[in-house]
Amino acid sequence: MNLLATSATDHRGLTMTLFGIFVLATLGITVWAGRQTKDAADFYAGGRGFSGFQNGLAISGDYMSAASFLGIAGAIALFGYDGFLYSIGFLVAWLVALLLVAEPLRNSGRYTMADVLAFRMRQRPVRTAAGISTIVVSIFYLLAQMVGAGSLVALLLGVSGDGAKRWTIVAVGALMVLYVAIGGMKGTTWVQIVKAVLLIAGTALMTFLVLAKYHFNVSSLLGAAADASGKANAFLEPGLKYGATGTSKLDFLSLGLALVLGTAGLPHILVRFYTVPTAKAARKSVLWAIGIIGGFYLMTLALGFGAAALVGPKTIKASNAAGNTAAPLLAENLGGGAGTTGGAVLLAVISAVAFATILAVVAGLTLASSASFAHDLYANVIRRGKVSERQEVYVAKWAAAGIGAVAIALSLFADKLNTAALVALAFAVAASANLPTLLYSLFWKRFNTVGAVSSVYAGLVTSVVLVLFSPVVSGGKNSLFPHSDFHWFPLENPGLVSIPVGFLAGWIGTVLSREEADPAKYAELEVRSLTGLGAH
Amino acid sequence: MESPPIDTTATETQLIEESAEFRGLRSSFRSFAFPVTIGFVLWYLLYVLLSSYAPGLMGTKVVGHINVALVLGLLQFVTTFAIAAWYARYAARRLDPPAAAIREARGAVVHAPREAAE
Numbered sequence: 001m002n003l004l005a006t007s008a009t010d011h012r013g014l015t016m017t018l019f020g021i022f023v024l025a026t027l028g029i030t031v032w033a034g035r036q037t038k039d040a041a042d043f044y045a046g047g048r049g050f051s052g053f054q055n056g057l058a059i060s061g062d063y064m065s066a067a068s069f070l071g072i073a074g075a076i077a078l079f080g081y082d083g084f085l086y087s088i089g090f091l092v093a094w095l096v097a098l099l100l101v102a103e104p105l106r107n108s109g110r111y112t113m114a115d116v117l118a119f120r121m122r123q124r125p126v127r128t129a130a131g132i133s134t135i136v137v138s139i140f141y142l143l144a145q146m147v148g149a150g151s152l153v154a155l156l157l158g159v160s161g162d163g164a165k166r167w168t169i170v171a172v173g174a175l176m177v178l179y180v181a182i183g184g185m186k187g188t189t190w191v192q193i194v195k196a197v198l199l200i201a202g203t204a205l206m207t208f209l210v211l212a213k214y215h216f217n218v219s220s221l222l223g224a225a226a227d228a229s230g231k232a233n234a235f236l237e238p239g240l241k242y243g244a245t246g247t248s249k250l251d252f253l254s255l256g257l258a259l260v261l262g263t264a265g266l267p268h269i270l271v272r273f274y275t276v277p278t279a280k281a282a283r284k285s286v287l288w289a290i291g292i293i294g295g296f297y298l299m300t301l302a303l304g305f306g307a308a309a310l311v312g313p314k315t316i317k318a319s320n321a322a323g324n325t326a327a328p329l330l331a332e333n334l335g336g337g338a339g340t341t342g343g344a345v346l347l348a349v350i351s352a353v354a355f356a357t358i359l360a361v362v363a364g365l366t367l368a369s370s371a372s373f374a375h376d377l378y379a380n381v382i383r384r385g386k387v388s389e390r391q392e393v394y395v396a397k398w399a400a401a402g403i404g405a406v407a408i409a410l411s412l413f414a415d416k417l418n419t420a421a422l423v424a425l426a427f428a429v430a431a432s433a434n435l436p437t438l439l440y441s442l443f444w445k446r447f448n449t450v451g452a453v454s455s456v457y458a459g460l461v462t463s464v465v466l467v468l469f470s471p472v473v474s475g476g477k478n479s480l481f482p483h484s485d486f487h488w489f490p491l492e493n494p495g496l497v498s499i500p501v502g503f504l505a506g507w508i509g510t511v512l513s514r515e516e517a518d519p520a521k522y523a524e525l526e527v528r529s530l531t532g533l534g535a536h
Numbered sequence: 537m538e539s540p541p542i543d544t545t546a547t548e549t550q551l552i553e554e555s556a557e558f559r560g561l562r563s564s565f566r567s568f569a570f571p572v573t574i575g576f577v578l579w580y581l582l583y584v585l586l587s588s589y590a591p592g593l594m595g596t597k598v599v600g601h602i603n604v605a606l607v608l609g610l611l612q613f614v615t616t617f618a619i620a621a622w623y624a625r626y627a628a629r630r631l632d633p634p635a636a637a638i639r640e641a642r643g644a645v646v647h648a649p650r651e652a653a654e
Contacts, residue, residue, distance in 0.1 A: 081605055085587060088612045092580045095619055099569040219600030226601060237595040238587035238605050249588040256584040260577065283627060290620045294613055443566075523553040530561055531635045533552070533642060 011332075011344040011351070012157050018352035022198075023175065026359070029190045030183035040389040041536075043184035043396065044111035044371050045274040048536075050189060052281040056288020059272050061192030062364040063090075063263075063289070064199060064296055066148050066357050067423050072297070073330075074323025076304020077316055080225070080235035082242055083304055085252070087297035089259030094293065096264040096435075098286045104442050104529035106273045106282035110536045112368075113270045113434065114376040117441050117456075120521035121449040124381050129456040131376035133433045134267040136460060137426050138369035139407060141268070142362055144422035146172055146411040148324075149358045151419075156328055156351040169411045176362040177404035180370060181397040188363045189275060195360035200296060202353040206327070206346075207299040209334040210306035221302070224309035235308070251491045255424055258495030262427030265434030268368035279532050303327055310334070322420075328354070366407075370399035417480060421472045424493050425463070432459030432498035440506050442529060447510050448517045454509030459502025466494035552642065561634040568626055576619055583608055 037043050050058070068090065075083030109115035114130035149172045150165035157164070179187055214221040222236055229235040242252035263269060273282045307316060307326040310333050319325045328350050332338055335346030374396035379387045437455045440447040466489045467473065475485035491497075528534050552558050586594060587605065594605035 081609075084609055085584075088583070088609055089580070092576065092612060092616050095576050095616060096573065098620060099573050099623060219602055222601035222606075233595065233601075233603075236601060236603055236606065237591060239591050242588065252588055253581075253584055256581070260580055280632065283624070287620055287624055290616065294617060298613065520550055523550040526562070527549045527552045527558065527638075530558070530565060530631075531552075531638045533549075533639055 011348040014344065014348035015157065015351045018348055019355050022194075022352060022356050023359075026191045026194060027178065029194070030179050030187035033183040033187035033190060037184045037186055040111070040393050042186060043393045044271070044375065046185035046189050048275060048277050050275045050285075052276060052284025053288055054189070054193060055272060055276050055281070055285035056292060057196045058189045058192040058275070059269065059285055059289040060292040060296070061194075061196035061199070061360045062268060062272060063293060064196070064357065065145060065361045065423070066152065066354055067144065067419060068297075068300070069199065069203070069357055070148075070152070070324045070327055070354060071322075071420060072300045073303040073307060074316070074320070074326040075241070076301065077307035077311070077326035077330075078313055078323040079241040080229060080231070080305075080308070081238050082240050084301060085238070085242070085256070086259070087300060089256050090263070091290070091294050091297055093260045093263035094286060094290045096261065097269070098283070098290065100442070101264045101270070101438060102273050102282045102286045103279040105270060105438075106276065106279045107532045107535040108442075108525055108529045109274065111271070111274060111375050112372045113267050113438070114372065114380075117437050117452055118376075118380075119441065119525050120518055121441075121452050124384070126449060126452050126456075127376040127380045129453050130434075130437070131372045131381070133429065133456050133460050134372040134376070135369045135403070136464070137265075137267060137429050137434070138365045138372075139403070139410070140422050140426040140429065141266075142365045142369075142403075142407040143410055143414060143417065144419040144426070145358055145362050145365070146407060147414065147417055147422070148419045149355070149362075150411065151320075152324065152354060152358070156325070156354070166412055170408055172358060172362060173404045173408035173411075175359055176366045177401050179359075179363040180366045180400040184393075185271075185275060185367060188360075188367050189272075191363055192360045195356045196292065198353050198356055200292065202350055203296060203299045203303065206306075206331060206334060206350070207302040210302050210310070210330070213306075213310070221305055221309060225305040228309050228312050230313070247490050250496065251493055254491050254493040254496035257499055258424060258428040258431050258493055261431035261435050261495075261499060263430075265430035265438060266426070267372060267430075267434070268364045271368050271371065272364075279535070303330060306330055362407075366400050366403055369403050370396050373399040373403070414480075418472065418478060421467075421492060425467055425472075428463045428467075428493055428495045428498060429460055431495055432463045432502035433457075434459075436499075436502040436506050440510075442525070444510075445519070445522050446517050447506065448513060448515045450513035450515055451506045451510030455502055455506030458505030459498055462501045463494040463498035466491075466498060470494070548642075552638065555638075557634060557638055557641070561631065561638065564630045564634070568623070568630075572619060572623070576615065579615065580612065583612055 041047055072083055072087050075086065105116055108119055113134060114127045117130045118126040146169050150169045153159065153168040154165050179191055226232055226235045234240060242248050276282050276285055307330040311329045316323055316326045316329060319329060328347055331350035332343040332347040336342035374392050378395045379385065379392045433456045436459060437452050440451060440455065469487050470489045470492055471479055471487050472492050473479055474481045475487040596604045598604060598607055
């Protein structure tokens with residue numbers, strides 16, 4: 001039954017060794033980075049000293065989660081073309097960040113997303129709203145990664161039982177807190193750079209091996225995948241996953257909107273733009289990220305169809321019903337098959353890369369949320385700005401530990417949750433609560449505090465409530481509570497409703513309130529965001 | 537805190553905002569970023585809608601096992617790369633020089649010593 005588990009003993013030691021080397025090397029980097037971290041700008045923004053290329057790699061390392069590596073390859077292997085639809089949304093989304101967000105944010109903010117949202121508004125209400133939405137988005141995303149890490153270890157190491165899963169979640173949580181509390185943004189950035197290089201190298205090697213088997217003829221690879229899938233040409237056409245009913249088509253549209261508009265509202269991505277010295281360098285980092293991430297998603301296409309053709313959907317499904325082990329199984333096959341040394345080595349390498357991927361992403365999320373807690377909620381809301389830089393960083397480090405503890409506890413409780421739905425939810429909240437507020441703040445002169453606060457809360461509450469009453473939580477076979485049914489919202493992704501609600505609420509809140517926007521503050525924001533005059 | 541002093545008061549920034557140079561920079565930025573964003577979002581949504589509602593068209597074979605759906609999907613990658621490159625070129629020519637000119641004219645060359653770090 002579980003083919004991966006039977007051959008697991010061959011590669012388990014090797015995987016653990018490789019992964020141990022990664023953990024030791026990154027902890028070394030973290031301690032080194034910690035010694036270089038002296039003030040708040042070092043801790044939150046890595047001293048703003050990274051180059052555009054370095055930050056481009058780090059952004060890619062922050063963005064390409066295990067969900068993209070294992071999840072998309074698996075979805076393509078099982079659902080063919082429909083698995084590919086995810087990666088297109090994830091990539092096109094970067095143009096929103098490039099054209100509208102990266103440079104103005106770099107110029108007008110300092111450490112967090114709320115710096116820009118609160119720039120010309122009343123500080124406390126706007127920072128409270130932005131801080132809450134930052135932490136909610138990051139926790140959903142963290143949960144997805146940590147629950148995923150738990151199942152991954154069980155699958156890849158062939159360890160069964162809840163004990164191994166729980167210990168993995170605790171270990172991942174402890175490591176991410178160490179990276180963040182000791183290394184701050186500098187340490188986290190280097191962990192993400194190392195991971196991005198490893199992930200790209202591993203994916204490129206496998207892509208080369210797959211294509212070589214088909215003499216670099218993409219059409220024959222696709223033909224072999226379609227034949228092996230048992231679904232013939234339908235495997236290469238849209239519809240296997242999302243085309244079933246009118247509702248699933250709408251659900252796909254909703255997901256597509258959330259993906260394309262969510263990226264530029266993800267707090268852990270936004271804070272990466274503060275790690276470079278200028279807006280021009282922020283632009284360069286997004287350009288590099290688009291190249292790296294685009295190349296990566298093109299390669300997952302080869303991995304997914306390669307896994308379908310060479311491993312076959314039956315074997316993949318037997319190992320993991322969602323297809324999450326398609327890429328590792330493909331690695332074993334490419335190395336020579338189960339039981340061979342080559343197979344064991346390549347499987348171990350790819351498994352270790354998958355763990356590295358998870359660690360780098362959770363570190364980025366922990367940093368972004370603890371920074372927002374310390375800088376927005378503690379320093380500016382609770383202490384009203386009367387706090388020293390040293391105290392603020394001290395609070396941020398403890399906040400990292402606190403968020404780590406909360407994430408571990410929630411992951412242990414919610415380890416049956418569907419990780420893909422959690423990631424999609426994080427994107428939907430980011431697109432509904434954060435992006436509208438960010439765009440209005442930067443480009444709409446009349447936008448005011450009431451508008452900003454309404455936009456964040458309306459987007460946040462609508463998306464979370466709709467998910468609570470959707471088939472994700474109840475009333476379906478794969479729901480969190482499959483035996484009760486209190487759902488009335490038909491779609492799994494709330495974006496189609498909650499994104500327009502976020503934009504509308506910002507507009508209505510602004511127009512209905514009697515508060516007048518401060519034209520001098522808008523002038524300051526606009527001049528700063530476009531020219532960098534007065535930027536930190 | 538190591539933050540560069542803002543050597544322009546609020547009213548001075550308003551003067552910059554109203555200057556012809558700044559208004560030119562703003563309109564160069566907005567006249568590129570806004571229409572292009574609307575364009576690629578619509579192009580992406582068209583692709584999403586075709587995938588859901590036009591399976592016949594998407595399944596049409598182009599060459600060998602390569603069909604319209606795959607070509608359109610890969611075209612999304614191509615347009616993303618092309619728009620990114622187009623913006624990089626446009627920004628270097630039409631946005632960076634006026635922004636630098638405004639910074640220099642106001643006597644504050646922000647981050648000049650760090651420019652090398654790019």
